[in-house]
Amino acid sequence: MEENTFFAIISVIITASIFIIVKIVELTKFRTLLGSGKATGVIFIIIAIAEVMYLAVTLKILSPAIEVVTSLSAILLFFTFIYLNKLQNAISGMSIALGRRINVGSKIEFENKSGKIIQIGLTKTIVELEDSRIMLIPNKKFDEEVSVVTNSKIPNKKFEK
Numbered sequence: 041m042e043e044n045t046f047f048a049i050i051s052v053i054i055t056a057s058i059f060i061i062v063k064i065v066e067l068t069k070f071r072t073l074l075g076s077g078k079a080t081g082v083i084f085i086i087i088a089i090a091e092v093m094y095l096a097v098t099l100k101i102l103s104p105a106i107e108v109v110t111s112l113s114a115i116l117l118f119f120t121f122i123y124l125n126k127l128q129n130a131i132s133g134m135s136i137a138l139g140r141r142i143n144v145g146s147k148i149e150f151e152n153k154s155g156k157i158i159q160i161g162l163t164k165t166i167v168e169l170e171d172s173r174i175m176l177i178p179n180k181k182f183d184e185e186v187s188v189v190t191n192s193k194i195p196n197k198k199f200e201k
Contacts, residue, residue: 044098051098055091059084072144073137075162079130086116125178129163132179136160142182149187150177 062080070076093109095101120127136142137160146157148167155167155175165182167175177186 044100048095048098051091051094055087058087062087070134070137073133073160073162075130075133076137079134079162125180126163129179132182133160133162133164136165136179136182150175150181150185 062083066076066080070079089112093112142148142157142160142165144157144160148155148157150167153169153175155169157165158168158174159166161179164176164178167177169175
């Protein structure tokens with residue numbers, strides 16, 4: 041039992057370190073990406089569930105852990121299919137935040153319309169068209185259909201409703 045307790049303590053330390061690293065990445069790399077707190081919250085929940093399951097098996101607290109993990113995996117797979125579009129847009133949003141091709145202030149063309157990016161969110165980007173209308177573009181469209189005309193950086197201003 042002593043060896044299992046040692047591994048459990050090491051596991052908790054590693055998990056806490058991962059939480060800290062994810063939070064640092066969110067605050068440094070994704071600070072301008074609206075909605076990134078939701079994504080890291082989901083990551084924290086997944087890591088916490090995995091850690092609890094590991095501790096339960098290691099410390100022999102929960103003997104039917106395999107059934108619980110299987111059930112949770114099935115539920116996670118179900119929700120992945122339901123929210124696949126949101127997940128694709130969120131991953132694209134993180135890619136935009138990490139990349140340098142698209143920034144707030146970039147001029148773009150999409151569906152025969154031109155405009156300037158005024159805000160980049162986790163799942164969608166807000167563009168002010170030349171006629172002052174606002175268009176919301178799903179982030180996954182930036183890999184498929186959006187052309188970046190210029191890549192100028194301007195300070196990130198909040199979109200007023």
